[in-house]
Amino acid sequence: MTQLLQEYLPNLESSLTLHWLIAFLALSIRYLLFAGMAYGIFYGWKRRDWLYKKIQQKYPEQKRITYEMRYSFSSLAIFATLAIGIKLATEAGYTQVYKDFGAYGWGYFIFSVVVFIFIHDTYFYWTHRAMHHPKLFRHVHKVHHMSHNPTPWAAFSFHPLEALVEFGIIPIVVFMTPLHPIAIFIFALYMVVLNVLGHLGFEIFPRGFTQHKLLGWHNTSTHHNMHHKHVNCNYSLYFNIWDRLMRTNHAKYHQVFDEVTHRPKPIEKAVDEEQMVDGLLVD
Ligand SMILES: [Zn+2]
Numbered sequence: 001m002t003q004l005l006q007e008y009l010p011n012l013e014s015s016l017t018l019h020w021l022i023a024f025l026a027l028s029i030r031y032l033l034f035a036g037m038a039y040g041i042f043y044g045w046k047r048r049d050w051l052y053k054k055i056q057q058k059y060p061e062q063k064r065i066t067y068e069m070r071y072s073f074s075s076l077a078i079f080a081t082l083a084i085g086i087k088l089a090t091e092a093g094y095t096q097v098y099k100d101f102g103a104y105g106w107g108y109f110i111f112s113v114v115v116f117i118f119i120h121d122t123y124f125y126w127t128h129r130a131m132h133h134p135k136l137f138r139h140v141h142k143v144h145h146m147s148h149n150p151t152p153w154a155a156f157s158f159h160p161l162e163a164l165v166e167f168g169i170i171p172i173v174v175f176m177t178p179l180h181p182i183a184i185f186i187f188a189l190y191m192v193v194l195n196v197l198g199h200l201g202f203e204i205f206p207r208g209f210t211q212h213k214l215l216g217w218h219n220t221s222t223h224h225n226m227h228h229k230h231v232n233c234n235y236s237l238y239f240n241i242w243d244r245l246m247r248t249n250h251a252k253y254h255q256v257f258d259e260v261t262h263r264p265k266p267i268e269k270a271v272d273e274e275q276m277v278d279g280l281l282v283d
């Protein structure tokens, strides 16, 4: 890929620029793939069939989607810059990234991914709460909150400064903990998928999920959607730990989730309203 680009872009002498371009392209492809797939399915192909799963029963304007994409690409450019910084620091021996898989084994590999996710969850909750300080909100975090009814394209729709803070978790962790590049890749994949899920606008988890003793600790699409709608609640990212500890869950979180997941499917509705005569199903 590097050789190919060098051939077609003869003026691009700086390998650093080339690496940045590759990182930006890779991040963009991942974003387009996950957000695009979710958008294509929920807002295109199944738009009518799954309308009953739509958390807020309306669709955002096209200009809001364009805005979400514009800011997401700007965030990806910042992520690419930080990724190059990590690469250079790793080559210079400053990070704890290890390439030899046998150095720590499978057990540590799995443990490192899980711990990374939990560290990020805590990091996100507190940086996110800081972003809701009136001054930071007005000048920085407001960009993300322009989407009151977000779509998957809002996954990285951040002010450049917030993008820097959000991605900042990766340099912090790689300087402190031994991590294999594949562990970083799995973590980043989980982050993208969960960011897309949080901004999906549709609830895909089953009835009773939030009240389940174990599953209820994982956040839902409804949870983050309510953050965009009501703003000063539901700050957490992956898990419902910090919102419970700090009592920042929206008081009606379970109620809204139940309302969304108990809506009748279109077929059930059709049966209810059109095909029943005196309590009998009519063919
Ligand atoms: Zn927020």
Ligand SMILES: [Zn+2]
Pocket: 144, 150, 154, 198, 199, 224, 228
């Ligand atoms: Zn959001």
